[in-house]
Amino acid sequence: MCLIEILLFQASSVMPFISETVHPSIRGNLVILTALFMATGKFFVWTVGYQVSWRMTAFILTIPPCLMTLLITFFPETPYWLIENTNYHGAKKSLQFYRGKDYDITEELNEINQKHQSKLENSTSLSMSYKFKRIFSMAFLKPFSCVGILYSLTCWTGFDIFQTYMIDTLELSGGNLWMDIGLMPTIVGILGLVTAGNLI
Numbered sequence: 742m743c744l745i746e747i748l749l750f751q752a753s754s755v756m757p758f759i760s761e762t763v764h765p766s767i768r769g770n771l772v773i774l775t776a777l778f779m780a781t782g783k784f785f786v787w788t789v790g791y792q793v794s795w796r797m798t799a800f801i802l803t804i805p806p807c808l809m810t811l812l813i814t815f816f817p818e819t820p821y822w823l824i825e826n827t828n829y830h831g832a833k834k835s836l837q838f839y840r841g842k843d844y845d846i847t848e849e850l851n852e853i854n855q856k857h858q859s860k861l862e863n864s865t866s867l868s869m870s871y872k873f874k875r876i877f878s879m880a881f882l883k884p885f886s887c888v889g890i891l892y893s894l895t896c897w898t899g900f901d902i903f904q905t906y907m908i909d910t911l912e913l914s915g916g917n918l919w920m921d922i923g924l925m926p927t928i929v930g931i932l933g934l935v936t937a938g939n940l941i
Contacts, residue, residue: 761819762839765849780937783904784930791923820850824857904929 759771790798820839823832832853836846875881903910907929911922 758813758819761821764840777934777937780930780933784927784934787926787930791927820853821857824853829854 756775760768763771786798786802789801793801817835817838818831820832820836823829823835833846833850836850836853837844840846840849904926907926908922911925
C-alpha cells in the first residue's frame, strides 16, 4: 500500500515537473498532450485487461510508474524550485541541462529570477482584503466558472461510471452484439484515442 501511495505521488508530480522544465514556447502545447496520454493509457489498460486477468493487469500497470519513479531520480531539480530555495548556481546548471549545453539561458534565467522576486514582494505587500477581492473578481471567476461548469457537466454525464461498469451494463442490457462484449472497452478506447489525437 505504501508503494502504491509513493507511485501515485510521483505520477501526480509529473505535470508540475514538466511545466517547470520545458521551454515556454511549447509549454501550452504539452497541456493538450495530457488528453492523448490519458486516452492512450485507457486503451492500453482495456486491451491488456481483455487478454489477461485483472490481477495480472494490475501487476503490469505498476511497471510504468515504477520506471518513471526510477528515471526521474536521475534528473536535476527544476530551476524554479532551486531559485525559490535560493540556489541560483544550481538553478543555472539545471536550466542549462534542460535546454542543452549550447543554449543561451541568460535571458530565461533572469526572467525566472525576476518572477520569483516579484512573487516575494507581492506576497509580503498585498493585504488579505486585496487577495479576497482578486479571488471574487470577474477576471478570476469567469474562467474558473467555465472550467468548473464543464467539469461538472462531464461528471454528470456518468461516462466515467459507465466506463467502470461497461461490460456489466452491456451484459445486463440483453442486446445481441455481433462481437465479444469484452472487446467493447477496447473499441471505446480506440475511439477515445482517435478523438484525442484529432485535438492535437
